[in-house]
Amino acid sequence: KAGVTQTPRYLIKTRGQQVTLSCSPISGHRSVSWYQQTPGQGLQFLFEYFSETQRNKGNFPGRFSGRQFSNSRSEMNVSTLELGDSALYLCASSLVPGSNTGELFFGEGSRLTVL
């Protein structure tokens, strides 16, 4: 069974540009969450999608957005990039939200560098 797949794995952008990251969850998983990981802040929750609907959103500016498609694949977009957006962006999937186990399966992440 394939794991969570994130693309691209590495990318470099300049300030002011925008970026789109993609995440394919484990087959059968319908919930996708996104996290930003930085050395100083650790993992910060961005948002969660289930059945193409955003269920939860973290405390990030509106430049950060996402969506989920009918096949459960998800994308996140960051517009008007800032230097502080440099981070590892992790996608995680689970069978359904609100399950008692709450276990997340993580992808390897997309490392974004903003110059």
Add this chain to the structure above:
Amino acid sequence: AQSVTQLGSHVSVSEGALVLLRCNYSSSVPPYLFWYVQYPNQGLQLLLKYTSAATLVKGINGFEAEFKKSETSFHLTKPSAHMSDAAEYFCAVILPNTGNQFYFGTGTSLTVIP
């Protein structure tokens, strides 16, 4: 809001020594608790989880953790460290039936000295 505190951003142990990574949470109700491990250039992998069953939880690779409600703690231990245990460890909490919004600690980097 939930918070998770991991005491010690860096921990070093000798190979074969006890590993103890500390995690405390703040919650008015008992949360579900997790330990994840992250190896370099990889995503997070679940080590173990507590979901209101037995308070002593055994995970993969010889790790275990004990939920202590009175201390609001969920410390991770392993009797004998191995070189392959060197990684970043994250404690996380989630309130039951609140979706998948995890709250992660800032992580503890474990170094194993040969």
